Amino acid sequence: MDTYYHPKDLAHFADLGKGNPALWEKFQAYYGAVFAPGALTEREKSLIALAVAHAVQCPYCIDAYTQASLEKGSNIEEMTEAVHVACAIRGGASLVHGVQMRNAATKISM
Amino acid sequence: MPVQTRSLKARGEALSSAAEQVRLLQSGGGFPRFEETLARASLDPLGATGIAVFQINVGKLCNQTCRHCHVDAGPDRTESMSRETAEMCMAALARSDIPTVDITGGAPELNPSFRYLVVESRRLGRHVMDRCNLSVLLLPAQADLAAFLAGHAVEIVASLPSVAPSQTDAQRGAGVFGKSIAALRVLNDLGYGREGSGLVLNLVTNPVGAFLPPSQESQEEHFRSRLARDHGVVFNRLYTITNMPISRFLEFLLESGNYEGYMRRLVDAFNPAAARSVMCRSMLSVGWDGRLYDCDFNQMLELALGPGVPAHVRDFDPASLGARRIVTGNHCYGCTAGAGSSCGGTTT
Numbered sequence: 001m002d003t004y005y006h007p008k009d010l011a012h013f014a015d016l017g018k019g020n021p022a023l024w025e026k027f028q029a030y031y032g033a034v035f036a037p038g039a040l041t042e043r044e045k046s047l048i049a050l051a052v053a054h055a056v057q058c059p060y061c062i063d064a065y066t067q068a069s070l071e072k073g074s075n076i077e078e079m080t081e082a083v084h085v086a087c088a089i090r091g092g093a094s095l096v097h098g099v100q101m102r103n104a105a106t107k108i109s110m
Numbered sequence: 111m112p113v114q115t116r117s118l119k120a121r122g123e124a125l126s127s128a129a130e131q132v133r134l135l136q137s138g139g140g141f142p143r144f145e146e147t148l149a150r151a152s153l154d155p156l157g158a159t160g161i162a163v164f165q166i167n168v169g170k171l172c173n174q175t176c177r178h179c180h181v182d183a184g185p186d187r188t189e190s191m192s193r194e195t196a197e198m199c200m201a202a203l204a205r206s207d208i209p210t211v212d213i214t215g216g217a218p219e220l221n222p223s224f225r226y227l228v229v230e231s232r233r234l235g236r237h238v239m240d241r242c243n244l245s246v247l248l249l250p251a252q253a254d255l256a257a258f259l260a261g262h263a264v265e266i267v268a269s270l271p272s273v274a275p276s277q278t279d280a281q282r283g284a285g286v287f288g289k290s291i292a293a294l295r296v297l298n299d300l301g302y303g304r305e306g307s308g309l310v311l312n313l314v315t316n317p318v319g320a321f322l323p324p325s326q327e328s329q330e331e332h333f334r335s336r337l338a339r340d341h342g343v344v345f346n347r348l349y350t351i352t353n354m355p356i357s358r359f360l361e362f363l364l365e366s367g368n369y370e371g372y373m374r375r376l377v378d379a380f381n382p383a384a385a386r387s388v389m390c391r392s393m394l395s396v397g398w399d400g401r402l403y404d405c406d407f408n409q410m411l412e413l414a415l416g417p418g419v420p421a422h423v424r425d426f427d428p429a430s431l432g433a434r435r436i437v438t439g440n441h442c443y444g445c446t447a448g449a450g451s452s453c454g455g456t457t458t
Contacts, residue, residue, distance in 0.1 A: 041328055070317065073324030073332055075274035 043072040051086040117184040128412035151382035156436040163393035165212040168221035178359040196223035202426030214241035244293035273336040320368035323350035349455030354444040376443035384450025387457035
């Protein structure tokens with residue numbers, strides 16, 4: 001069955017560099033620096049990445065950062081909580097726009 | 111996938127045969143042979159640099175049936191070192207100046223000669239390590255075991271894969287996390303893991319699945335804070351160890367469809383610096399029947415020592431054995447991936 005997403009495509013991510021090596025290298029350098037230990041640990045950064053992967057719904061990122069989170073020492077409970085954080089922010093973001101809806105409704109209502 | 115509570119051998123599985131495991135591991139699958147990879151890193155042939163650790167595997171009897179066990183140990187296994195072989199081990203040790211004796215199994219404490227090995231090794235002035243599964247300390251028949259270990263200043267190297275009860279139980283059996291914490295408290299009460307006591311308590315974590323271990327340093331910090339906060343437990347060091355693709359972990363890899371992906375992960379993560387420091391270069395492994403091996407993994411795969419050196423502990427010769435050529439295979443990718451893996455944690 002043909003699908004838009006193929007798990008094996010993740011291994012070909014670097015092929016994007018073929019179109020513009022200079023930009024790819026800049027991205028790689030930036031990406032590497034972002035995930036290096038800093039004020040946050042690599043484990044914490046992987047959990048954030050896992051949560052963001054769910055927020056942006058990137059299946060490649062979910063695969064990659066599920067493995068990365070486990071390999072950085074996180075466990076399923078922690079990873080599930082990270083996904084709930086993404087869920088809460090996504091849901092909350094929709095809900096908070098309800099204020100806009102209420103404002104708009106108030107404006108045009110008697 | 112159901113959690114098995116019996117060994118591969120008791121279930122009559124083909125993988126209980128060492129030859130079958132070796133056949134599978136060496137049958138290609140598109141992976142370069144380990145020896146080719148070593149050669150590309152200018153490390154073939156791999157030679158011993160001496161013997162710093164005399165590791166004695168006293169047998170396969172264990173009170174647990176962990177899913178990743180490379181020994182295929184369990185309550186149904188009967189292989190056990192005899193007193194005669196234990197005495198041969200101590201005679202061999204006395205003929206050498208090897209500083210450390212590392213006793214493993216199975217649950218080594220269940221062997222009738224375990225305490226003899228500890229007492230005699232200490233009498234010879236050697237440092238002794240006990241590879242302890244923790245729950246064994248709670249068995250009624252072993253009520254005095256923790257005090258015995260403390261009394262002989264035995265270093266305890268204890269398995270605890272995760273600070274999450276669900277993950278520990280998934281790998282080591284239902285209820286093992288709770289028992290492990292109870293046993294750690296017993297050890298802490300004796301002074302183990304506490305500063306100034308001289309009683310060393312090190313923990314070992316293996317990944318609970320088909321992935322590589324985390325950074326040892328960061329994981330140690332994580333374990334230290336979580337075990338202290340949640341359970342009031344302290345320890346000295348944490349070792350991260352990579353799961354070897356043999357025995358029951360190999361069974362898990364095959365049944366879960368992770369074999370190729372895991373092997374690819376190990377091969378891609380080959381680290382020449384880790385390979386230069388693999389534990390087999392500085393240790394010798396003695397089997398329950400006295401046969402000698404380069405490491406516990408080669409022992410389980412029944413990969414005998416190379417030619418020209420004694421094959422049995424009765425013929426122990428530290429000079430030739432300390433300069434032997436190491437026997438390798440594709441399972442060795444497990445010790446050379448990433449930061450490296452040994453019985454003492456990372457190798458880089």
